[in-house]
Amino acid sequence: MTRTTPPPSQEQSGANPGGVGCDEGGSGVHTITSQGGKATVRYGSGGVCLISAVPNQGFTASTTQSAPDTLTVTFAGDRHRSEITASTVPSDRASVRETSF
Template identity: 65%
Template structure:
């Protein structure tokens, strides 16, 4: 059974209005889809590739990080709206 969603607007990221809209970001470890709003970035999906697991982190409304970890490789996708809507991918093999 899914946990109830928090609908208190103080505790949710506002990405429904304005902004650059929906974007998918491919990485070696998987694919991230985000919605860029005028006041935040919202995670739509984080789909890990075979052998990878996904974790997410969002310490501020304007930046979201998804990390795909696999055996010997890590993909870090960072999506932000500051100063403009963009995403970066950092691939690390070890």
């Protein structure tokens, strides 16, 4: 018996993977590192898309994207959180916020 599994939904696979507007234009693929892990994103003419989010040991990864032009990847550990925000507004850029508690 052969079973076909449907592809994961956007909620399961992360924020806008290979989404509309990410395949053309923009500055392409970039990897951003933080204490909690690294995120690889693609900047396209219509937004920013997640390629991968790889947490370091002791961290978990989560993503949020409320609009095509801004993506946030959060790596959370017991006593530290790293937040990477990639955006195409006003130009392709990324910022990293490190918080220890």
